[in-house]
Amino acid sequence: MLPAMSAHPLHTAVSAQDWPGCRAVLDAAGPMERTALIRAVAGLPDIEGFLTAVLRADPADGTASALLGEHLLHRVRAIRAEDRPWYELDDRATLTRELLCRAEQTLIDGAVQNPADPAIWSARLVSAHGLDLGPAETRRRYQRLLAAAPDHLPGQFDMLRSLYPGRDGSWEPAHEFARETAAAAPPGGAHGALVAAAHIDHGLVDPDRGLSHTEVLTAYLVQEPVRAEIQRAAERSGVPTGYGRLGFLNLFALCFTLLGDQPAAARMFDHMGDRAAEDPEALDDLGAGNPWARLGDAVHEFGEARERALGGAK
Amino acid sequence: MITRLEVDGVPALHAPADGPMHAGLVFRVGTADETLPLRGITRLIEHLVTGAPGSTGPEHTYFHTRGTPTEIADFLSGVCTALRNPSADRIAEARERMTAPRDRDPLPMWRYGARSYGVASYPEWALPGLTTDQVGDWIARWFTRANAALWVAGDEVPGGLSLDLADGTRQPAPRAVTVLPATPAWFTGPDGTAGWDTVVHRDAGAAVFATVLERRLQHELRDRAGVAEDARTEYEPRADGTARILALAEAVPGGQDGALGGLIDVLAELRAGRIDEDEVGTVVKHTGVGLRDAESRGARLPGQAFNLLAGRAVQTLDEALAEVRAVTAGDVAAVATAAYDAGLLMAPGTGGADWAGYTAAPTMSETVLDGRTHRGRGDRNLRLISGADGISVVEGDVVGTVRYDACAAVLAWPDGARQLIGEDAVMARVEPTLYRDAEQVVHDVDQWIPERLRIGMPPRDRDRIPQPRPATEREEEPVDTRRPLITLLVAGMATLFVVAGGLGVLTMMLTQGPSGGVLGDVGEYGLVASASVLFGTFTGRIALDSAVELRRQQHARNPARSD
Known part of the structure; x- marks a missing residue:
């Protein structure tokens, strides 16, 4: 969730089914913030009817298409995460397929009306992945995203995830994508976060060895090529100034903490300022999930790591 | 300027043309008139008549040549003579020349089944077995004076031209009846190609739409995404006032899913009416240039000769130009919507296209017959x-x-x-x-x-020749048969033995009394007797079960008998 999302004006407007209010917030946001905001409210319950009515009144409203598409994709994730007891029929595959098809058709129509809307093309990367449409189609959609908005980090995260291998596949294409995208990003961008995120996901892909997540991830990160790549990505990126700044700092703070590089971790915590410490919800402004939650209790892990890195300095 | 005339009873069109003189003779017969058992007969006749390549389409077969007036007259007269006497030797020769495998277009079969326009999707099964009589009958029905039209592009109709064809009747084009219960539909096609076709009302707007679609596909699939080597469309007018529009995208290696996704997006774009006035203007201009050029070479004549056979009016260049020039973006958008709704997608790979809102074309029957x-x-x-x-x-x-x-x-x-x-x-x-x-x-x-x-x-x-599948299952079969049999024997023996024993004890108890017997008292006799009954019931039940299983197996082997 974005900073105090439940108090965010967009949250209020969506909950109140106030579409002009939603558009006012979203139209004022930058392209990347807009995509992230749409995703942040996509999980709100019972908004399908509201958004369908908005689209019926104006089929060309790309923002409504993107939000409805993301809402349906959110429901797919929620259903997948459900546990079904053995005595109940497991119809999750049918349900998710049907939702994915509806999301995709909403997004096809949305993309037709708004061919340069990066939120729609980002969502279409997620639906392509969910529907298993294939690598060439995913790449085609990514190219459409780049044509609409170069360096669109939310969609680049989706592209990165779609490159993650299944069982026994190679992670190299994902790392290569992260490296190249980070290298090509404009100065001040948070795109280096792709490199750190890919390594954290790679390191935790197979955590079931009787070890804690911290131990498993540390063992992965300390490998020399991995360590060097993370360090290089942090150095090249500097400190991001805009979208995804906190998410970036946190991903690298976590990596440096586990690598035992306290000074580097301290620099990351330092740049976060005090607000992040007061409001741990604010840490994930990349929409990629709070990285500290990967190790256990996010607030606890974050607090402890920050304490250790900053030590007596703060 | 196209003029209408008649040569030996065959309606003809003549127009002056730049470049060498050319002419053609067309018959209203094609693959859509064939049945599966006669699939290939029309093209065989085409090869029988001329060594030079003619053309067999769904509705028309034509013989075309270029040269001096004398050469043209000789060629066309030769065609007519050859149609008069198809000898067995010449049929065999033609068959020899036709052995090269041909690419088949699967779309018609999915839309029309194994009839009329769908027949073109099938192999030319008739070729090996065609008899002289079958060929003669086919010629007598279709390759006749009444079912032919002639076009000549050049200074004048060659003086020595005579068309000695048999009499017959004009044959209407077959009716196109779809087997698709719902459209837009999709089916799984061969790897490497994403395809689509549709059937719309035949007019200049539909022709312009086909070109707009081709340009969009080339832009999206080839130039922008790089997922296709090339993309093209074909506009095929039909005698019944409709036109088939076919789009094919040849994917680059590994690019077929992108070619399909791009094709789906382009179709959705056009269906939504996102058609640019400028784009339509450009296509209209190009089409106009093309029409003028075709007119000067006499290349519009074949299409007009087809019109003659369909009973349609011959269209002058000015009429054709006016029709094309009148096409607006709105007209193209209207065609696009109709085209989308009637569309049939040929999806490579295994993903299908239901995710994009297309209905799966039926791949099997809904009912099992009695019998x-x-x-x-x-x-x-x-x-x-x-x-x-x-x-x-x-x-x-x-x-x-x-x-x-x-x-x-x-x-x-x-x-x-x-x-x-x-x-x-x-x-x-x-x-x-x-x-x-x-x-x-x-x-x-x-x-x-x-x-x-x-x-x-x-x-x-x-x-x-396929052989019955899993060897493992057949090896198990004797075991399956033998096990209940052995169980039946063992359990049956045990039942008999135990029940007999129990009865023996009971008899002893009743006849000799407790004192004279082997066992101590009435209680012991009672115990043995009831144990025998219980155990006997148990083994008897096992014997019965295996007997039922044996019977079931015998029935399964001879279903005809059990029914």
Whole structure:
């Protein structure tokens, strides 16, 4: 969730089914913030009817298409995460397929009306992945995203995830994508976060060895090529100034903490300022999930790591 | 300027043309007039008549040549002479020249089944077995004076030209009846190509739409995404006032899913009416230039000759230009919507296109016919049902039913295999090796299917004849049979023994009394007797179960008997 999302004006407007209010917030946001905001409210319950009515009144409203598409994709994730007891029929595959098809058709129509809307093309990367449409189609959609908005980090995260291998596949294409995208990003961008995120996901892909997540991830990160790549990505990126700044700092703070590089971790915590410490919800402004939650209790892990890195300095 | 005239009773069109003189003779016959058992006969006649390539399309077959007036007159007169006497030798020669395999377009079969326009999707099965009589009959029906038109592009109609054709009647184009229950639809096509076709009202707007679609596909698939080597569309006007529009995208290696996704997006774009006035303007301009150029070379004449055969008016260049110039973006958008709704997607790979809102085209039958059931040998999933109405083949959930009154053809192999093809293109294959007592079914099929629907196939190599599947299942079979038998024997013996023993003890108890016997008192006798009854019931139950199992197995082996 974005900073105090439940108090965010967009949250209020969506909950109140106030579409002009939603558009006012979203139209004022930058392209990347807009995509992230749409995703942040996509999980709100019972908004399908509201958004369908908005689209019926104006089929060309790309923002409504993107939000409805993301809402349906959110429901797919929620259903997948459900546990079904053995005595109940497991119809999750049918349900998710049907939702994915509806999301995709909403997004096809949305993309037709708004061919340069990066939120729609980002969502279409997620639906392509969910529907298993294939690598060439995913790449085609990514190219459409780049044509609409170069360096669109939310969609680049989706592209990165779609490159993650299944069982026994190679992670190299994902790392290569992260490296190249980070290298090509404009100065001040948070795109280096792709490199750190890919390594954290790679390191935790197979955590079931009787070890804690911290131990498993540390063992992965300390490998020399991995360590060097993370360090290089942090150095090249500097400190991001805009979208995804906190998410970036946190991903690298976590990596440096586990690598035992306290000074580097301290620099990351330092740049976060005090607000992040007061409001741990604010840490994930990349929409990629709070990285500290990967190790256990996010607030606890974050607090402890920050304490250790900053030590007596703060 | 096109002028109408008549040569030996054949309606003709003449127009002056730049460059060398050329002319053609067209007949209103094509692959859509063929049936499966005669598939290929039209093209065979085309090859029979001329060594030079002519052309056989769905509705028309034409013979075309360039040269001096004398050469043209000789060629066309030669065509007519050749049609007069198709000898067996020349049929054999033509067949030799036609051996190269041809690319087949699967889309018509999915839209029309195994009839009319769908026939073009099938192999030219008739070629090996065509007789001189069949060829003669086909010529007599279709290649006649009344069913022909001539065009000549050049200074004048050659003086020595004579068209000595047999008399006959003008043949209307076949009716196009779709087998698709719902559109837009999709089916799984060959790897490497994403395709789509549709049928719309035939007019200049539809032709412009086809070109707009081609440009969009080239832009999106080839230039922007790089997922296709090339993309093209074809606009095929038909005699019945409709036109087929075909789009094909040849994917780069590994790019077929992107080619399909891009094609789906472009179609959605056009359907939504996102058509630029400028784009339409450009296409209209190009089309106008093309029409003028075609007019100067006499290249519009064949299409106008086809119009003559369809009873349509001959269109002058000015009329054609005016029609094209009047096309607006709104017209193209209207065509796009109709085209989308009637569309049929050919999706490569395994992902289909239901995710984009397309309905799966039927791949099998909905009903299983009543009749005698023949089970698969060693495969419980497989059933063959032969009834008075037709044949059903059931493999798990997959059903292939062909009714005898809607059968398009039967492929017949010398080893007894039969493949029935329904008019809806569903197939039911009778492989005698795979079913119990399948010879009966082969006999049924041969009885019910008239000779004219039979297509004789060449003998198959032994390894091409399918054999009953899993060897493991067949090895288990004797074990399955023997186990209940042994159980029955053992349990039966035990039952007899125990029950006899129990009865013995009971008799002893009743006749000799407790004191004189082996056992101590009445209680012990009672205990032994009741234990015998209990154990006897138990073993008896086991014996009964195995007897039932044995009976079931015998029935399963001879289904014909049990029914």
